[in-house]
Amino acid sequence: MTFSRNPFCSSLLLASLFLSLTVILKNWHFGLQENKPFGDAGGPDGLTPARDRLLQQLKERQQELELLDITFDNKQGFMDPSFSTNDSAVYINGKLSSDNPLTAKTDIGCEELSGIKAVDFLGSGYTKTVLKAALPQGLFVALKSINHQGTDMRLCMEDFQDSQGCNELVSFKLRKEIVLLQRLQHTNIVELKGQCQDSALVGGITAVLEQGMPLQMIQLLQSPWEERFRVCLGLVQLLQYLSHSPLGSVALLDFQPRQFVMVSGELKLTDLDDASIQEPACQEDSDCLLQFPLRNFTLRCSFSRTCEGLNEMRNLYNAYRYFFTYLLPHQAPPLLKPLIHQIMNSTGELKQSINETLVAFEEVLHMYKSGLHLENLPPSITRDYAVLKGMRSVANMEYRCWPSYKQQGCVLSVHSAREAALICSSHPQCTSFSLSSEKTWTGRLLASFRSGFSHLVPDVNSAVYMRRVKASGAVL
Ligand SMILES: Nc1ncnc2c1ncn2[C@@H]1O[C@H](COP(=O)(O)OP(=O)(O)O)[C@@H](O)[C@H]1O
Ligand SMILES: [Mg+2]
Structure with a gap:
């Protein structure tokens, strides 16, 4: 990000973000309950057509939030017929009531946030801005609030010229996201650590999230296959x-x-405001059209006259076109390639459900972890190496390889000493490698390859393997 490379720009941007937060803090004094959101109105009934439309949109967003609650209650099997909009006001105008089990983890509130300091800018989009902040205990979190310079706000202002109304309209998106983050909890969704909807304290609605690093596809493309597979598996x-x-x-x-x-190293979804829980209604199959720039699919119109499974298929094809095509096939272990090819084929053609896709991914993981894909390695390969157990190489005789876990050296994940020996034998510079107790997320070992060693020290958790032919100086 150019931003982080230029300290002057970053301080300027941070300063302007602080400034806008402060301005909002001073001026933003309305909420749905305190309503009179639009100040003085024109027209005989106090409403102009633009304000009518804005009110209508606010009402629709409010209803969308209520629908999320009703759907959740229905699915949980405790639909209360007396459910009313008052219930939704609980989360629209403040924290969810503390006896709600869903709030158990979201304990950072307005009070904790009022003294918090933003230390960096993490990112922004059409709707929201995200800042990194330090909690008093030293924990870093991501603070999401409305992006007042964003496209959503700009388009709303062009339409309605009403900064308070637009603020409220755009805030609904973050409110929806907070509700979804409370309802949807998964390792691959960022954790909601708290929230504040009291404008006087923090200047507008703020969500407190676990802090991550914006996804850098270019960086990911250069990382080891195992890490790219982890991202795809997490997505599935x-x-x-x-x-x-x-x-x-x-x-x-x-x-x-x-x-x-x-x-x-784990992929996490952070932007949920465009999530939909509805599947389209249909009369016939042709109503269930799933369109992408390069492919269209038609799904079945079910008995209940909905395009059942359309949401699942939409997500799966997007995962294929934005993630799998770039991250999965490239540099996959040769013996796993047929399985990967099958996954690419079935997701690219939407031939399998998400459940079946997950089973296929788990099979790849199982093979990769167990080393089954390496069964054909010559067992004799380690005989070319002398082993020094309980030793570690400290001299800096490293060479670079790709894609290494360490920038300045050649560190690769291996299933066993045998696989490491095979790799060392295929690198002309390699004269030794060492294995330590350090492991990757799949439990594989991290092997460090070297072009020489001049100094060894005792280390019970390490073993050094020296290539006999090269170590003796003999020509191969
Ligand atoms: N928890 C987080 N940690 C670090 N960066 C984040 C976090 N959440 C969001 N971001 C960054 O902020 C950007 C904007 O957030 P997002 O929710 O996508 O807003 P928008 O709805 O405006 O697109 C994201 O693209 C991402 O780079
Ligand atoms: Mg976004």
Whole structure:
């Protein structure tokens, strides 16, 4: 990000963000309940057509939030017929009531946020701005609030010229996101750590989220296959959850890499305001058309006259076109290639459900972890190496390889010493490698390859393997 490379620009941007937050803090004093959102109105009934339309849109967004609650209650099997809009006001105008089990984890509120300091800018989109902030205990979190310079706000202002009304309209998107984050909890969705909807304290609605790093596709493309596979597997697990979520089948309408962040190597969805829990109604199959720039699919119109499964298929094809095509096939272990090819084929043609896709991914993971795909390695290969157990190489005789876990050296994940020996034998510079107890997320070992060693020290958790032919100086 150019922003982070230029400290002057970053401070300027941070300063302007602070400034706008402060301005909102001073001026933003309305909420749905305190309503009189639009100040003085024109026209005999106090409403102009533009304000009518704005009111209508606000009403629709309010209803959308209520629908989320009703659907959730229905799916949980405790629909209360006396449910009223008062219930939704609980989360629209403040934190969810504390006896709600869904709030158990979301304990950072307005009070904690009022003294919090933003330390960096993390990203922004059409609707929201995200800042990094430090909690007093030293924990970093991401604070999401409305992007007052964003496209959503600009388009609303062009339409209605009403800053308070537009603020409220755009805020509904973040409100919806907060409700969804409370309802949908999964390892591959960012965790909601708290929220504040009290404008006087923090200047507008704010969601407190676990902090990640914006997804950098270019960086990911350069990372080891194992890490790219982890991202794709996480995505499939997420889509499987979304397909059978407590809200029913959820579609991500704005499905793009920038809606995700990385937290310790794990992919997490952060932008949920464009999620939909509805599947289209239909009369016939041709109503269930799923359109993409390069492909169209037609799904079945079910007995209940809905395009059942459309949300699931939309998500799956988007995962294929935005993630799998770039991340999965490239540099896959040769013996896993047929399985990967099958996954690419079935998702690219939407031939399998998300459940079946997850099974296929788990099979790949199982093979990769167990080393089954390496069964054909010559067992004799380690005989070319002398082993020094309980030793570690400290000299800096490293060479670079790609795609290494370490920028300055050649560190690759291996299933066993045998696989590491095979790799070392295929690198002309390699004269030794060492294995430590350090492991990757799949449990594979991290092997460090070297072009020489001048100094070894004792280390019970490490072993150094020296290539005999090269170590003796003999020509291969
Ligand atoms: N939890 C987070 N940690 C780090 N960066 C984040 C986090 N959430 C969002 N971002 C960054 O902020 C950007 C804007 O957030 P997003 O929710 O996508 O807003 P919008 O709805 O405006 O697109 C994202 O593209 C992402 O790069
Ligand atoms: Mg976004």
